[in-house]
Amino acid sequence: MKITKFGGSSLASAQQFRKVFDIIKSDRDRKVVVVSAPGKRFSSDTKITDNLITLAKEVQTGQDIEKTLAVIKERYVGIIEDLGLKQEIKNQLEDNLKKMITASYSSNNQLLNTFKASGEDNNAQLVAAYFNENGLPAKYVSPEEAGLLVSAQDGHTRVLSETYANLERLTEVNECIIFPGFFGVSKENQRVTFSRGGSDITGAILAKGLKADLYENFTDVDAIFAANPQIVDQPQKINHLTYQEMRELSYAGFSVLHHEALRPAIMADIPIRVKNTNKPELPGTLISKTRSENNYHITGIASSRGFMSISIAKYLMNEEVGFGAKALNIMAEHNLSVEHVPTGIDEITLILRADQFKNEADEKELLQELQEKLNADKVYEEKELALLMIVGEGMISTVGTAAKAMASLAKAGINLKMIDQGSSEISMLFGIAASDENSAIAALYESFFKSKIPVEEK
Amino acid sequence: MKITKFGGSSLASAQQFRKVFDIIKSDRDRKVVVVSAPGKRFSSDTKITDNLITLAKEVQTGQDIEKTLAVIKERYVGIIEDLGLKQEIKNQLEDNLKKMITASYSSNNQLLNTFKASGEDNNAQLVAAYFNENGLPAKYVSPEEAGLLVSAQDGHTRVLSETYANLERLTEVNECIIFPGFFGVSKENQRVTFSRGGSDITGAILAKGLKADLYENFTDVDAIFAANPQIVDQPQKINHLTYQEMRELSYAGFSVLHHEALRPAIMADIPIRVKNTNKPELPGTLISKTRSENNYHITGIASSRGFMSISIAKYLMNEEVGFGAKALNIMAEHNLSVEHVPTGIDEITLILRADQFKNEADEKELLQELQEKLNADKVYEEKELALLMIVGEGMISTVGTAAKAMASLAKAGINLKMIDQGSSEISMLFGIAASDENSAIAALYESFFKSKIPVEEK
Numbered sequence: 001m002k003i004t005k006f007g008g009s010s011l012a013s014a015q016q017f018r019k020v021f022d023i024i025k026s027d028r029d030r031k032v033v034v035v036s037a038p039g040k041r042f043s044s045d046t047k048i049t050d051n052l053i054t055l056a057k058e059v060q061t062g063q064d065i066e067k068t069l070a071v072i073k074e075r076y077v078g079i080i081e082d083l084g085l086k087q088e089i090k091n092q093l094e095d096n097l098k099k100m101i102t103a104s105y106s107s108n109n110q111l112l113n114t115f116k117a118s119g120e121d122n123n124a125q126l127v128a129a130y131f132n133e134n135g136l137p138a139k140y141v142s143p144e145e146a147g148l149l150v151s152a153q154d155g156h157t158r159v160l161s162e163t164y165a166n167l168e169r170l171t172e173v174n175e176c177i178i179f180p181g182f183f184g185v186s187k188e189n190q191r192v193t194f195s196r197g198g199s200d201i202t203g204a205i206l207a208k209g210l211k212a213d214l215y216e217n218f219t220d221v222d223a224i225f226a227a228n229p230q231i232v233d234q235p236q237k238i239n240h241l242t243y244q245e246m247r248e249l250s251y252a253g254f255s256v257l258h259h260e261a262l263r264p265a266i267m268a269d270i271p272i273r274v275k276n277t278n279k280p281e282l283p284g285t286l287i288s289k290t291r292s293e294n295n296y297h298i299t300g301i302a303s304s305r306g307f308m309s310i311s312i313a314k315y316l317m318n319e320e321v322g323f324g325a326k327a328l329n330i331m332a333e334h335n336l337s338v339e340h341v342p343t344g345i346d347e348i349t350l351i352l353r354a355d356q357f358k359n360e361a362d363e364k365e366l367l368q369e370l371q372e373k374l375n376a377d378k379v380y381e382e383k384e385l386a387l388l389m390i391v392g393e394g395m396i397s398t399v400g401t402a403a404k405a406m407a408s409l410a411k412a413g414i415n416l417k418m419i420d421q422g423s424s425e426i427s428m429l430f431g432i433a434a435s436d437e438n439s440a441i442a443a444l445y446e447s448f449f450k451s452k453i454p455v456e457e458k
Numbered sequence: 459m460k461i462t463k464f465g466g467s468s469l470a471s472a473q474q475f476r477k478v479f480d481i482i483k484s485d486r487d488r489k490v491v492v493v494s495a496p497g498k499r500f501s502s503d504t505k506i507t508d509n510l511i512t513l514a515k516e517v518q519t520g521q522d523i524e525k526t527l528a529v530i531k532e533r534y535v536g537i538i539e540d541l542g543l544k545q546e547i548k549n550q551l552e553d554n555l556k557k558m559i560t561a562s563y564s565s566n567n568q569l570l571n572t573f574k575a576s577g578e579d580n581n582a583q584l585v586a587a588y589f590n591e592n593g594l595p596a597k598y599v600s601p602e603e604a605g606l607l608v609s610a611q612d613g614h615t616r617v618l619s620e621t622y623a624n625l626e627r628l629t630e631v632n633e634c635i636i637f638p639g640f641f642g643v644s645k646e647n648q649r650v651t652f653s654r655g656g657s658d659i660t661g662a663i664l665a666k667g668l669k670a671d672l673y674e675n676f677t678d679v680d681a682i683f684a685a686n687p688q689i690v691d692q693p694q695k696i697n698h699l700t701y702q703e704m705r706e707l708s709y710a711g712f713s714v715l716h717h718e719a720l721r722p723a724i725m726a727d728i729p730i731r732v733k734n735t736n737k738p739e740l741p742g743t744l745i746s747k748t749r750s751e752n753n754y755h756i757t758g759i760a761s762s763r764g765f766m767s768i769s770i771a772k773y774l775m776n777e778e779v780g781f782g783a784k785a786l787n788i789m790a791e792h793n794l795s796v797e798h799v800p801t802g803i804d805e806i807t808l809i810l811r812a813d814q815f816k817n818e819a820d821e822k823e824l825l826q827e828l829q830e831k832l833n834a835d836k837v838y839e840e841k842e843l844a845l846l847m848i849v850g851e852g853m854i855s856t857v858g859t860a861a862k863a864m865a866s867l868a869k870a871g872i873n874l875k876m877i878d879q880g881s882s883e884i885s886m887l888f889g890i891a892a893s894d895e896n897s898a899i900a901a902l903y904e905s906f907f908k909s910k911i912p913v914e915e916k
Contacts, residue, residue, distance in 0.1 A: 156777075251776065251803040263773055309880075315721060318709065318797055319614075322790030325783060332780030339776055341799040344882030345709045351880075402877065403868040406861035416860055422767075422809075422876030422889060424802030431880060 002029045004216040005181065005203035008039020008047055010277035011123055014082030017130055023218065023280050024176060025136055032170070032177045032210060033138075034203040035127050037119025038075055048075055048119045049182075049196075056115035059101060060108050073097065076122060089129045096122055110190055113183070117191040120180035120199060128178040139175040143184045143191070146170055148205065150184035150192050157194045159184065159205050159264070167209025179206060200258035208268035215270050217257060218277040224249075224256050224285040227301045227445045231438050236449050238299060239283065240291040245299050245391050246272075248427040252302035252389035257287070291393065297401055298392040298448040303441055305434045307339070307385040308354040309418070312370055313347040313378040324348060326374055334366055339387075340429065342418050346377075351418065351431060354383060385417065386437040388430040390444060395426055402428060408447035414440045462488045462674040463639065463661030466497020466505055468735035469581055472540030475588055481676065481738050482634060483594055490628070490635045490668060491596075492661040493585050495577025496533055506533055506577045507654075514573035517559060518566050531555065534580060547587045554580055568648055571641070575649040578638035578657060586636040597633040601642045601649070604628055606663065608642035608650050615652045617642065617663050617722070625667025637664060658716035666726040673728050675715060676735040682707075682714050682743040685759045685903045689896050694907055696757060697741065698749040703757050703849050704730075706885040710760035710847035715745075749851070755859055756850040756906040761899055763892045765797070765843040766812040767876070770828055771805040771836040782806060784832055792824055797845075798887065800876050804835075809876065809889065812841060843875065844895040846888040848902060853884055860886060866905035872898045 006020050024030045037048045051072050058065045073094070080090050100118050105111040124140050131138035147166025150157050163184070170177060181199025183191050194201045200217060207215035223237035224246075241249075243266045250259035256274055265272050265287075275284035317323050324341065327348060331338050340351035357363045363381075371379045395401050402421065405428065409416060418431030432440055464478050482488045495506045509530050516523045531552070538548050558576055563569035582598050589596035605624025608615050621642070628635060639657025641649050652659045658675060665673035681695035682704075699707075701724045708717040714732055723730050723745075733742035775781050782799065785806060789796050798809040815821045821839075829837045853859050860879065863886065867874060876889030890898055 247773075248803050260774070266773070315705075315724070316718075319795065321793055321795045322786070324796055324799060325786035325790045328780070328783030328786055332783045335779055337777065337779045338782055340801045341782060342878055342880030343798045344878075344880075344885060344887075345706050347882055349880050400865075400868040402874055403861065403864035406864050407858075410858040410861040416879065418880030419860065419877045419886075420800055420802075420880070421874065422800030422802075422807050422878065424805055427802060428877075429802075 001031050001212050002214045003032045003207040003212045004030045005034035007219040008036040009220040010218050012039045012041045014079050034179050034181045035124045036199040052115045052119050056112045113193050114191050116193045117183040120182045124178045124180035137175040138178050140178050148184040152192050164209045197258040200261035204261040204264040207270045208264040215272045217274045222276045222282050231441045232445045238285050241287045246287045248391045249300045249302045253304040254302050297395050298390050300391050301444045303388045303437050305386045308383045309349050309351050311349045312376045314376045317346045340420050384434040386434040391427045393426050408443045412443035459489050459670050460487045460672045461490045461665040461670045463492035465677040466494040467678040468676050470497045470499045472537050492637050492639045493582045494657040495581050510573045510577050514570045572649050574651045575641040578640045582636045582638035595633040596636050598636050606642040610650050622667045655716040658719035662719040662722040665728045666722040673730045675732050680734045680740050689899045690903045696743050699745045704745045706849045707758045707760045711762040712760050755853050756848050758849050759902045761846045761895050763844045767807050767809050767840045769807040770834045772834045773804050775804045798878050842892040844892040849885045851884050866901045870901035
């Protein structure tokens with residue numbers, strides 16, 4: 001049994017709905033379909049989720065909602081009419097929207113969550129109706145009905161463990177299940193959305209709960225590429241990735257699959273296949289626990305901007321038991337997440353995402369506090385950093401990988417501000433100036449993928 | 459004015475005393491001489507400090523002390539007789555030893571400290587007598603008289619800041635001052651030794667207190683070498699090092715100068731010159747704040763064994779604010795000093811000196827505590843690691859250094875378990891298996907020093 005999830009662009013128009021129908025019809029193992037809200041039909045189009053966020057804000061602030069509401073209705077009605085669905089469906093949609101707008105909410109946050117969730121929820125109802133009208137028995141199942149329970153803490157939505165037992169009951173449904181992605185329900189029976197792109201998470205949760213054989217993730221790219229296609233011209237497609245490789249790549253900018261979608265799949269050891277709705281005949285990319293070796297050792301090259309570093313220097317720091325703990329405690333007290341901690345003898349550097357600082361005053365205060373509480377000789381920052389990551393299973397057992405990577409970066413004149421390798425066996429991390437990002441990616445891709453000379457085996 | 463310190467081998471015999479005398483006599487700026495206890499005369503010889511430790515233990519446990527005492531006396535008496543010093547000096551020495559043995563001590567630790575300190579103390583008295591008899595007016599000054607005050611906390615002896623003001627008074631002494639190294643006095647007027655090799659620290663403290671122009675450190679090597687001469691055949695001599703380069707090199711095994719001796723010199727910006735007592739005509743190695751560039755960018759290659767790593771894996775660790783702090787706090791609670799913290803996405807590795815664990819049970823308990831308190835997916839160790847360090851000012855501004863280092867290590871088949879660069883601008887650290895240490899050092903030396911092809915400048 002397969003869980004099959006479709007992204008926003010795969011359900012952006014009637015034409016896309018037809019492709020989805022054909023895909024599901026062609027394989028009887030596709031028993032559960034997870035749907036996103038209609039996404040962009042063309043690059044300047046607006047996603048329905050964004051329209052819904054606008055609508056929510058208008059309702060909250062008492063502004064006129066007619067224009068925004070009309071855009072939303074038009075998108076759904078356009079699909080309904082193009083697909084030739086019954087008037088009944090249109091009425092149901094309008095009814096849903098009216099109820100959503102006129103309901104009372106306990107907080108602005110609850111209102112926002114409910115509005116956002118409706119994008120997927122209404123789309124799932126449409127898909128179910130369309131499938132049924134075309135002879136494919138389908139049943140819309142809501143997270144409430146299925147018992148997809150979540151909790152929201154510190155702005156982070158997490159699935160509750162009892163969800164998995166609840167979901168098992170869905171195996172008794174005979175029809176093809178159409179399930180809205182992106183949200184679950186709290187124990188107080190309120191809808192709570194995952195972070196943006198969270199339909200991927202819903203699909204993974206269903207795959208684990210229903211013990212699927214495969215989690216198919218349909219999107220609008222042929223496969224996961226070895227490097228960002230906006231930087232590298234026509235990069236290689238990756239046929240097969242391990243979970244861990246995907247995890248590391250998604251950390252540093254590979255966004256095809258939501259990084260939180262991996263955990264349920266890993267826990268239940270369910271392979272994921274990323275495919276293109278527009279070219280379903282292509283194999284796409286398989287993500288699973290293990291894979292056979294390839295010759296290049298490097299599977300992908302990722303990068304991510306928006307990092308900064310804070311360095312703390314203090315003579316004989318290494319003899320001071322607990323110095324690093326003290327420094328990291330101060331960061332935690334400021335609710336700052338530190339991503340990497342390269343250390344010298346008398347110096348420690350904290351690498352963090354720069355957007356964690358709300359304003360300059362907070363930042364200044366932190367630096368002063370570090371200086372004073374640690375009795376440091378010097379505390380200084382460096383901004384506009386990018387993290388560059390090369391990822392590949394078996395990399396660590398290949399002696400020359402680090403050397404090859406460094407040589408190609410050196411040749412391209414890239415100054416390495418940080419090198420961090422040691423904890424993950426399958427990745428290596430470089431800190432560079434954000435302005436060097438594109439040339440660094442290009443240089444690494446050239447060296448590892450274009451030359452196609454396998455590195456020497458140990 | 460120069461502070462001139464002589465190591466144990468420089469004062470191991472009458473012949474060595476004569477060399478010391480000639481060195482001091484040849485330069486009127488050499489106003490203060492810091493002396494070690496007599497060291498080894500030949501490789502199978504015993505240092506007097508080790509004899510004194512044995513003696514202290516024999517006294518503490520009520521064993522027979524005659525044999526050990528005779529060895530100690532014989533060493534000093536041999537020197538006294540060879541130098542033709544007066545009987546008076548011999549009597550004074552015997553008197554000192556008798557008083558030391560029969561005195562009462564408030565603790566075993568106090569007894570051990572006093573016994574150990576006597577090695578330098580008696581030797582300083584001998585040197586002063588010898589200088590005076592040969593027409594060079596000299597005055598033995600004890601740490602008590604000079605006010606070299608120290609405190610001992612957690613087994614670590616530290617100089618008290620008031621020492622420096624006290625030492626200034628020594629500038630009024632007209633004779634050449636002969637000062638015993640290795641120990642100071644507590645506020646309770648008890649002798650407390652520094653860690654082994656601590657006469658270097660005494661010399662640096664005197665240099666700062668007396669505002670010397672130069673701190674000369676005489677030992678038995680021609681200079682500081684670019685790599686360990688036991689691994690590399692006839693390595694290059696280093697003419698000039700910066701303080702920071704010396705600090706980093708001494709961290710990873712360069713032991714010519716005690717690493718704690720650098721701080722007072724750095725604070726007062728006093729250059730240090732390491733010289734050979736047996737070849738005083740050689741320039742040795744200068745250590746100062748800055749130096750002119752050389753062509754090789756790498757000044758030295760050091761390594762140190764005895765490290766281990768503890769890795770902690772937890773999915774989505776990077777999103778957990780304060781995870782690193784929690785891990786390091788547990789280490790600090792166990793009084794374990796963590797030297798480096800390479801991090802992956804879902805994994806953090808703690809690099810520490812393995813000798814910090816008293817027994818296997820403590821180690822096991824720690825691992826279990828890390829696992830439980832951090833709710834980790836996996837906690838595992840790796841033992842028998844060595845840290846390899848390449849050091850050189852300006853290294854970071856040279857694009858190709860990292861690549862060159864890695865290429866030579868890769869060519870030698872060395873698997874890098876950790877790479878840490880980013881905090882210090884002048885060093886790069888590699889974690890390797892201890893069994894790879896020699897071949898790694900040899901490969902790096904070959905690549906950076908033997909080929910003599912300067913790396914490309916940025």
